[in-house]
Amino acid sequence: MALRTSTTERQRRLGAELRKLREQAGYSVTEGGEFIGMGRAHLGHVEAGRTAIPAEKLRTLCHSYGCTREPLIDALVAMGEDSGKGWWTEYRRTLSQPVLDLAELEAAADALFSYESLFIPGVLQTPEYTRSIFRSSERPHDDLERAVQFRMERQQILTQPEPPTLHAVIHEAALHVRFGGAAVMRRQLLHLIRMAELPHITIQVLPFTAEGLSAFSTPFLLVHSHGSALETVLVEDPAATIYVNESDAVLPYRTRFDRLRAASLPPLDPAVPASTHEARDSLALLQHLIYNLQEA
Structure with a gap:
């Protein structure tokens, strides 16, 4: 798992939104990772914006946290799939x-x-x-x-x-x-x-x-x-x-x-x-x- 040496505001925002959903649901980082077969450290890097998360896993994670706001989930998926190369x-x-x-x-x-x-x-x-x-x-x-x-x-x-x-x-x-x-x-x-x-x-x-x-x-x-x-x-x-x-x-x-x-x-x-x-x-x-x- 290669980690980013520097992160953009978009990448940090995506991680922050996932962390907020997890904390609102009352789950630990370890418990959140278990929903998608991801280790504690790996999910921690995702939430810090240091590494990417596949769209399918992102959707599963959001639903596991009880998020029913599909427009928000779609927005997070779009942020995750964006290459940032404008x-x-x-x-x-x-x-x-x-x-x-x-x-x-x-x-x-x-x-x-x-x-x-x-x-x-x-x-x-x-x-x-x-x-x-x-x-x-x-x-x-x-x-x-x-x-x-x-x-x-x-x-x-x-x-x-x-x-x-x-x-x-x-x-x-x-x-x-x-x-x-x-x-x-x-x-x-x-x-x-x-x-x-x-x-x-x-x-x-x-x-x-x-x-x-x-x-x-x-x-x-x-x-x-x-x-x-x-x-x-x-x-x-x-x-x-x-x-x-x-x-x-x-x-x-x-x-x-x-x-x-x-x-x-x-x-x-x-x-x-x-x-x-x-x-x-x-x-x-x-x-x-x-x-x-x-x-x-």
């Missing part, structure tokens, strides 16, 4: 594993819910805006153009034949921070309007005037995947990328996003006639900022 594997030598894990997570997504306080979400950025962010970073990339290219390739999920839905809430502050200068920001804001024309993309602006919410709460990305059978929250911390998978821990982020969405201006809707934008909404705000950038 377009992002070409970047293994130049980018860190957490960055690659994000691309793999997005590739499996059914729906993305993003909140950003100081930046435009990565999947909605223009190349020059991204480049400016990387150049201003305290930890610049060794290969800046390679990093920019990677972020642009991540955006392909939004234009593929069956894209995930994306609902992005962007704090108004992110629209004022001029990464790359006025011209770059103007093109970035115009790009947001163009992306909002896609039927599966919803973009809202959380204004400075929003009440009842902290001005700059921690940005996060909530991901539904595998037919929404699995939920994952990604939180960017200065020291590390944190993945939140436990349902009790995910729930506050779901609630948080609902509050942010409710406090935000109505979504960008370029198809709505201009006369309807007399009231303040996300599109009217962006158009105002774009006008000001022309004067800068």
Whole structure:
């Protein structure tokens, strides 16, 4: 039994879900292994994400634990059968594993819910805006153009034949921070309007005037995947990328996003006639900022 020397977030998540089902059923690792003719150490490695488990054994294990949620079992089988060899594997030598894990997570997504306080979400950025962010970073990339290219390739999920839905809430502050200068920001804001024309993309602006919410709460990305059978929250911390998978821990982020969405201006809707934008909404705000950038 060859063990992986390093594990991806997908592999760790699969193992963690199997361990959670076992513990909820009240079985030990030894007892769990007996259900599928697997030794204690072997199942321990599966639960740690260090080795694979055949689909048939995985299904038997889940059923033995009393799991009746077939969508969840199907999702776990899909995770186990996934080779993990997507377009992002070409970047293994130049980018860190957490960055690659994000691309793999997005590739499996059914729906993305993003909140950003100081930046435009990565999947909605223009190349020059991204480049400016990387150049201003305290930890610049060794290969800046390679990093920019990677972020642009991540955006392909939004234009593929069956894209995930994306609902992005962007704090108004992110629209004022001029990464790359006025011209770059103007093109970035115009790009947001163009992306909002896609039927599966919803973009809202959380204004400075929003009440009842902290001005700059921690940005996060909530991901539904595998037919929404699995939920994952990604939180960017200065020291590390944190993945939140436990349902009790995910729930506050779901609630948080609902509050942010409710406090935000109505979504960008370029198809709505201009006369309807007399009231303040996300599109009217962006158009105002774009006008000001022309004067800068």
